[in-house]
Amino acid sequence: MNNSKSEMMKIVHLDMKGAPMKVDYLEKVFQVIKSWGVTGVLLEWEDTFPYTGELDEIGSVKNAGGDNLYSLAEVTHLLACVKQLGMEPIQLVQTFGHMEFALKHPAFRELREMDQAPAVMCPTKSKSLQLVMAMVDQALQVQPDATYFHIGADEVWHAGICTDCQAKLGEDKMTKSKLYLEHVKRVVLHVKSRVPNISVLMWDDMLRPMDAETLIEYAIGDLAIPVIWHYSTVECFGLTKEMFNIYTHLFSKVFVGTAFKGANGSCQVLSPAARYVSNHEAWLSHMKENERVNFIGVILTGWSSAITHISGRQAMGAVLKHFVTCPTRRISLDVSKINVHFHDFKGGRSKVFPINKAARGILSFDNLDKNRNIYMFVHGFATYMNHPIADLVRRTFKAVPNSYLILIDHSAYTNDFDGKKKSYKREEQIRSGVADYVEVYHCDHGALGTKSVLGDIDFFVNKGSAQPQCKSLTPSNKCSHNVCVSMWMASVAHRDWFPARNCDKYEAFKNWRYDHYATLCELLPVALPSLASCLKVLHRDHDGIPMEHALCEDILPSHEWPGEEVARSIHTFVILRERAIGLLTSEMVRTWLNPWQIARRYTVPVHVEGIRVTAHHILSELVVLKADLTNSLLRITGARSTDEWVHSYIEPLITKVTRLCRIADERVVCEAGVKPM
Ligand SMILES: [Zn+2]
Structure with missing residues (x-):
């Protein structure tokens, strides 16, 4: 590493896509982060920039974001503020992907690469470059002395889809990578034509899978400085040595992209410092291991809508502990020998039925309590549970006593009504709708498994394909069904370990980071303690003293915490939400x-009286909290963002608790029912 940590730039990213903060609030934040050793601020304007002329629809001039932020004077003032404090102001304007804020408008709809998706712009249409150049020009006009400019260019998910790009791809030696690089090159050259000595930054994710030859052909290293972003924790860090080796040859300098908020679940309201500190620790050790790469700075990103990971630290540990080898075996499609195990954990009994008699058998189970939950687990084809796994199941379900559990080896292969074996068909896979709630664990896509989302929630174990410790010889049999059992048991026992988000295939999940339309997540005041802790990690490493986790703080002293009252109210909300959901789903409510x-x-x-009193208590606290939080939010952000937060998180809860209060109020004054009406 050519730079010591003290020389490395430490840049804080402010994402204005959701809840842009008011100018006087940001002034306070700038002062505080300066005192924490920050050397620059990356401002991602999106629809908060006062674009004029033919771009006036997409920015703050026509109040596209709804918060009336920011005017031209405010933008100029914010940039000047950062500079006066001795920090580097850097503007970020998306120029390829994540252009929802522009492409959602009818005027620019024709520039979408895919009509249904407003994120990605078509690089081939001439008007596309005109749009980008106009945005860049206006941004640079307010900062003619800019040293750095960030062109985004991440997550360009659709390429070569429109007819123009298809035609271009038909040309000699043209590829999707080249389509991407040509557009990036044109944009960079345009930026440099406006401010000759400027350094252009870009996110690196689209470059990662490209072959070195293509990247060298376009001299990408001379054009832009990549920001290698990766937001995972120590346990899940996934960048490879090979990638760093290639980058050493391609780029004379690189930035690192870490995260201090918005990378831990799609609709989180808190930013736990320990989670983000872990990402920074992972980066520090990778920077040490790859000393030949010239890391010149760290951009600490703070997303306003979140990135999610399939599992946290604990979940991954739990899963890895249970990785097991599945034996090599011949795939047989005969399911007639499969047994169905019916477990009654409350009653401490179980019964086994042949598959063709299972339904009748279960229904005639002694004293079958139809009010108890029935969980069905389809374990995997012809895979018998070993003792440790059976133990795990028993232990897990001890904590879920009011339930029955049905275990079946497999149901994807079925016999038809005449008892004839039916061939394997994808349509016969278990999927959402066959029960109240269906979870699917994918561990063998590319062979018998699939990457398609089938259930209400899908988990892709080890990215859904072959499992690392499976020694099977045939490619069609690289799955460990017992891993799925472990995963499922962990999800039953520890619901909070498995955050999830909506997406229709693994690629979409993997690529997902920010979407203009996604739920607003952690607000800046809540994430400032995380940011402070992450910066401490970066500074501490310079001293050679390892970070102590005691220094990961989720609170700050008042004088260092602008927006403290908002943050504290949100912490209160999280506790109140837990109490409200606890009541709504309680045994008390389900019983009476x-x-x-x-x-x-x-x-x-x-x-009913007991329920009524508790419900009213929670409701009154929620109503007070809503009023307090609305007022404190309005002091730091706009009316639309305030409305969005309150109506995304508090209001739906108030509606549910109010309904319970109303029902309890009605029923508590009625006589006990004589018979159901
Ligand atoms: Zn196109």
């Missing part, structure tokens, strides 16, 4: 006020 009992007026006042 279930939907059937309410519909048939078959309730008893004495039990």
Whole structure:
């Protein structure tokens, strides 16, 4: 590493895509982060920049973002503020992917690469470059002395789809990589034509899979400085030595992209410092290991809508502990020998049925309690549970006593009504809709498995393909069904270990980071303690003293915490939300006020009273919190962002608790039901 940590730039990224903060609030933040050793601020304007002329629809001039932020004077003032404090102001304007804020408008719709998706711009249409050049020009006009400029260019998910790009791809030696690089090159050259000595930054994710020859052909290293972004924790860090080796040859200098908020789940409201500190620790050790790469700075990103990971530190540990080898075996399609195990954990009994008699057998189970939950687990084709796994199941379900569990080896292969074996068909896979809730664990795509999303929630173990410790010889059999059992048991026992988000295939999940339309996540005030902790890690390493986790703080002293009251209210909200959901899903409500009992007026006042009192208590606290938080949010951000946060998080909860209060109020004054009506 040519630069010591003290010389490396430390740049804080402010994402204005959601909840842009008011100018006086940002002034306070700038002062505080300066005192924490920050050397630059990366401002990603999106729809908060006051674009004029034919671009006026997409920015703050026509209030596209709804928060009336920022005017031209405010933008100029913010850039000057950063500079006056001795920090480097850097503007980020997306020029390829993540252009929803422009391409969602009818005027620019024709420039989409894919009509249904407003994120990616077509690089082939001439008007595309005109749009980008106009945005760049206007941004640079307010900062003619800029030293750096960031052109984004990440997550260009669709390429070569429109007819123009298809035609271009038909040309000699043209590839999708070259389509991408040609556009980037044109944009960079345009930026440099405006400010000759400027350094252009770009996110590196699209360059990573490209072959070195193509990158050398376009002299990408002379054009731009890549920001290698990776937001995973120590346990899940996934950048390879090969990548760093290639980058050493391609780029004379690189930036690193870490995260201090918005990388831990799609709709999180808190930014746990330990999670983000772990990302910085991972980066520090990788920077040490790859000393030949010239890391010149760290950009600490703070996304306003989040990136998610399939599992946290704990979940990964739990899963890895249970990685097991599945034996090599011949795939047989005969399911007639499969047994169905029916477990009653509450009653401490179980019964086994041949598959063709299972349904009748289970229904005639002694004293079958139809009010208990039935979990069905389809374990995998012809895979019998070993002892440790069976133990794991028993232990897990001890904590879920009010339930039955059905275990089946497999159901993707079925017999038809005449008892004839039916061939394997993808349509027969278990999928969402066959039960109230379906979870699917993918561990063998590319062979018998699939990458398609089938359930209500899908998990892609080890990216959904071959499992690392499986010694099977045939490519069609590289799955360990027992890993799926471990995963499922962990998801039953530790629901908070498995954050998830909506997407329709693994690639979309993997690539997902920010979407203009996604739920607003952690607000800046909540994430400032995380940012402070992450910066401490970067500074501490310079001293050679390893970071102590005691220094990961989720709070800050008041004088270092602009927006403290917002942050504290959100912490209160998280606790209150837990209490509210706890009540709504409690045994008390499910026992004495279930939907059937309410519909048939078959309730008893004495039990309803307890529910009523608790519900009113929570409701009144929620209402007070909503008012307080609305006021404090309006002091630091705009009306639209305030409305969005309150109506995304607090209001839906108030609606549910209010409904429970209303029902409890009605039923508590009624006599105990005589018979269901
Ligand atoms: Zn195109």
